[in-house]
Amino acid sequence: MEGLKKSLLVSVWFMFLVLPIMGVFVDSIGHVVIWRLERVLYVGICTFFLSYLWRFMIRKKEEGRKVDEESGEEQETVLSKIFDNPAVYYPLLAGILIFALAFPELFSMYQVNIMISALIYVVLGLGLNIVVGLAGLLDLGYVAFYAVGAYSYALMNLYWGVNFWFALPIGALLGAFCGILLGFPVLRLRGDYLAIVTLGFGEIIRLILENWGDFTHGPSGISNIPRPDFFGLFTGLSNSIHFMYYMMIVLVIFTIFIVNRLKNSRIGRAWQALREDEIACQAMGIDKVKTKLMAFALGATWAGLVGVVFAAKTSFINPASFTFLESAIILSIVVLGGMGSILGVILGALVLILLPEYLRAFSEYRMLVFGATMVLVMVFRPQGLIRDVRRKIDIKAVKKALGESNE
Amino acid sequence: MDYFWELFFSGLTRGSIYALIALGYTMVYGIIELINFAHGEVYMIGAFVGMVVAGVLTSFGFPAMSIMVLASMAAVVYAAAYGYTLEKIAYRPLRNAPRLSPLISAIGMSIFLQNYVMLSQTSDFLSFPKLTPEFVFLEKYSSVIGSSDFLIIVVAAVVMIALSLFIKFTRMGKAMRATAQNRKMAMLVGVNVDQVISATFIIGSSLAAVGGVLIGSHIGQINFFIGFIAGIKAFTAAVLGGIGSIPGAVLGGLILGWTESFCTGYVSSDYEDVFAFALLVIILIFRPSGLLGKAPVQKV
Numbered sequence: 001m002e003g004l005k006k007s008l009l010v011s012v013w014f015m016f017l018v019l020p021i022m023g024v025f026v027d028s029i030g031h032v033v034i035w036r037l038e039r040v041l042y043v044g045i046c047t048f049f050l051s052y053l054w055r056f057m058i059r060k061k062e063e064g065r066k067v068d069e070e071s072g073e074e075q076e077t078v079l080s081k082i083f084d085n086p087a088v089y090y091p092l093l094a095g096i097l098i099f100a101l102a103f104p105e106l107f108s109m110y111q112v113n114i115m116i117s118a119l120i121y122v123v124l125g126l127g128l129n130i131v132v133g134l135a136g137l138l139d140l141g142y143v144a145f146y147a148v149g150a151y152s153y154a155l156m157n158l159y160w161g162v163n164f165w166f167a168l169p170i171g172a173l174l175g176a177f178c179g180i181l182l183g184f185p186v187l188r189l190r191g192d193y194l195a196i197v198t199l200g201f202g203e204i205i206r207l208i209l210e211n212w213g214d215f216t217h218g219p220s221g222i223s224n225i226p227r228p229d230f231f232g233l234f235t236g237l238s239n240s241i242h243f244m245y246y247m248m249i250v251l252v253i254f255t256i257f258i259v260n261r262l263k264n265s266r267i268g269r270a271w272q273a274l275r276e277d278e279i280a281c282q283a284m285g286i287d288k289v290k291t292k293l294m295a296f297a298l299g300a301t302w303a304g305l306v307g308v309v310f311a312a313k314t315s316f317i318n319p320a321s322f323t324f325l326e327s328a329i330i331l332s333i334v335v336l337g338g339m340g341s342i343l344g345v346i347l348g349a350l351v352l353i354l355l356p357e358y359l360r361a362f363s364e365y366r367m368l369v370f371g372a373t374m375v376l377v378m379v380f381r382p383q384g385l386i387r388d389v390r391r392k393i394d395i396k397a398v399k400k401a402l403g404e405s406n407e
Numbered sequence: 408m409d410y411f412w413e414l415f416f417s418g419l420t421r422g423s424i425y426a427l428i429a430l431g432y433t434m435v436y437g438i439i440e441l442i443n444f445a446h447g448e449v450y451m452i453g454a455f456v457g458m459v460v461a462g463v464l465t466s467f468g469f470p471a472m473s474i475m476v477l478a479s480m481a482a483v484v485y486a487a488a489y490g491y492t493l494e495k496i497a498y499r500p501l502r503n504a505p506r507l508s509p510l511i512s513a514i515g516m517s518i519f520l521q522n523y524v525m526l527s528q529t530s531d532f533l534s535f536p537k538l539t540p541e542f543v544f545l546e547k548y549s550s551v552i553g554s555s556d557f558l559i560i561v562v563a564a565v566v567m568i569a570l571s572l573f574i575k576f577t578r579m580g581k582a583m584r585a586t587a588q589n590r591k592m593a594m595l596v597g598v599n600v601d602q603v604i605s606a607t608f609i610i611g612s613s614l615a616a617v618g619g620v621l622i623g624s625h626i627g628q629i630n631f632f633i634g635f636i637a638g639i640k641a642f643t644a645a646v647l648g649g650i651g652s653i654p655g656a657v658l659g660g661l662i663l664g665w666t667e668s669f670c671t672g673y674v675s676s677d678y679e680d681v682f683a684f685a686l687l688v689i690i691l692i693f694r695p696s697g698l699l700g701k702a703p704v705q706k707v
Contacts, residue, residue, distance in 0.1 A: 013488075013492070016488070017485070017488055017489065017492060018527075020455070020456045020459045020460060020481070020485060021452065021455055021456070021459070021523070021524060021527050021528060022523075022527040024459050024462075024463060025459075025527075025528065025529075026458065026459055026462030026463065026466075026533075031462075031465065031466065032466075033462060033463050033466045039527075058500065132507075136507065138507060138510060138511075140514075185688060185691070185692045186688075186691070188695055193646070193691060193695070195442070195510060196442065196639070196642055196643075196646070196687070197687065197688055197691055199639065200639065200643075200684035200687050200688060201684070201688070203639070203680065203684055204681055204684045204685065207678065207680055207681050208678075208681070211678060211681075324635070325518075328514060328518055331511070331514070332515070335511050339507075364526065365522075365526070367518055367521075367522040368518075368519060368522040368523060368526065370515070370518055370519075371515045371516065371517070371518030371519030371520070371521075371522060372515065372519050373515070374511060374512060374514065374515025374516075374518070374519075375496065375497050375512045375515040375516050375519065378497075378501060378504075378508045378509070378511050378512035378515065379496075379497070379500045379501060379512065382501075382504060382505075382508050
């Protein structure tokens with residue numbers, strides 16, 4: 001009864017909220033008012049039921065927290081349990097690899113194209129994961145480095161005819177350079193300040209690309225960027241797309257390898273320590289400046305690298321591809337997938353990029369769902385799809401072992 | 408010299424609007440140390456509600472003066488309601504979460520609200536009815552300051568004075584200051600912190616809505632994206648003055664307004680937004696606590 005009353009109130013409140021925005025449309029040219037009150041009613045009905053769900057989920061979350069506190073352990077999810085089991089993990093990995101290699105043979109070129117962009121986002125997500133997930137530095141201007149990579153190839157090709165394979169490392173280096181350039185002034189900032197400055201930086205880069213018409217061709221962009229050629233092999237559209245697909249697969253595997261090694265390296269540990277507690281971390285003698293700059297530079301390297309691939313893939317770029325929205329998408333890949341978890345980021349990228357492609361009918365609502373999911377995930381499942389499993393030392397077991405040896 | 412004064416007043420007008428929005432950022436930050444990323448969207452929604460209500464009232468044939476008052480009131484009420492709901496959904500469940508979480512949910516909320524308005528009101532620029540009455544303010548200066556500029560400056564000044572009086576003298580204002588200083592202690596001496604936080608969001612959102620209606624009527628068109636840039640700029644203003652400080656937000660807004668106005672007037676109009684961001688970066692490098700802000704004490 002209490003719940004019914006609450007839900008009714010919620011639905012009335014939301015109907016009130018959406019009334020002027022959704023319920024009325026003023027055609028300002030003809031001065032006609034179009035009423036769409038039925039939509040308001042739909043919202044009311046939906047929120048009535050959703051509020052039940054909301055309360056149920058909140059209650060469940062509270063209970064979960066209590067259980068966690070009592071047992072003193074974080075509960076493992078079903079997914080991470082599956083992936084921890086080597087008997088399942090390796091065959092699964094092999095299966096995925098075989099599927100990935102056979103993909104262009106099985107599906108049409110259109111599908112391969114979509115897959116290439118999904119793989120681009122996988123690399124982007126993994127790159128941002130270094131900065132946000134591992135080092136805990138919220139970077140909202142990540143797309144700027146992506147733009148730097150893409151434009152460096154496009155411009156070098158336009159003016160000097162530099163080919164793809166030279167541009168690839170140069171794009172990566174320029175990305176890293178810009179990462180350091182951004183990293184230096186903002187080193188002292190944390191959390192929210194950092195977020196807003198990086199956002200500003202991303203916008204500055206985009207605005208420069210847009211307004212520096214003589215050099216970057218402004219909003220009309222640069223077209224006719226050549227696809228990569230490999231010693232003259234793989235000519236023709238279909239072949240070159242297949243080649244790009246395999247190249248992306250190699251790049252993704254390479255990225256996973258590097259990021260995985262980085263995560264467990266000295267510098268990776270330093271990042272994670274920095275994320276958890278900056279002051280304690282400094283007290284332990286970790287060079288904060290170097291560590292943060294490394295995170296920015298390494299994260300940006302991947303963006304620059306994959307930016308070159310993006311320019312080659314679409315063969316046309318303009319500043320509209322590098323808006324804040326793009327940064328937000330990459331960020332949500334990292335967040336929804338599970339900050340710090342490599343597998344989570346890959347899954348996040350595939351889900352977020354492929355799902356809207358296959359649900360074309362809903363593509364209008366894509367960003368709406370994006371935004372709502374970001375909020376809901378943060379509220380109910382802050383660790384994302386897959387929780388980053390940290391290595392822990394089981395103190396009880398250590399004591400037991402020590403105790404036994406002492407006896 | 409006329410050109411200088413023209414730029415001066417247009418900077419003052421912009422700056423007043425930035426200051427109005429920046430106050431919302433600063434107040435929320437002062438109390439829960441969180442940047443309300445969706446604040447710009449509340450401003451945008453305020454402007455849209457003002458436009459829709461004005462349109463409906465016009466079609467019913469209301470007199471111009473009452474349209475102005477009713478539309479502004481509706482905008483304020485709705486923005487306050489949105490601000491309140493926003494806090495309840497996206498921030499309150501995350502009160503004790505790590506700092507990154509509320510920030511990300513705020514970004515999510517901002518994307519959601521943008522697309523919600525875009526889907527229901529189209530992504531086109533919609534024309535905003537002229538709400539301010541036309542009059543000539545001091546004939547000698549009529550070439551440099553229009554009636555709506557004048558109105559914006561006056562309304563913004565009145566609202567800001569009212570706000571500072573509210574915070575200084577009322578019970579809620581005192582509770583707000585107490586909560587801003589130390590949330591736990593405020594709770595211990597009997598301040599209802601939840602209520603204070605809600606009130607902060609409501610007041611901040613109302614101020615943003617005032618800004619939204621004023622600028623909508625001044626420029627004459629709005630679309631779903633106006634909140635994004637305005638939000639970043641208002642945030643810049645808040646940081647410039649020292650986030651958490653109310654006079655700082657006003658000062659920051661004015662400085663930003665003038666910087667933009669003079670830079671676009673004397674340097675180049677292409678890079679209008681770049682100046683604001685560049686100013687933000689420079690300020691953060693040399694004086695991260697802002698002009699009037701106190702250096703943050705790190706809590707261990």
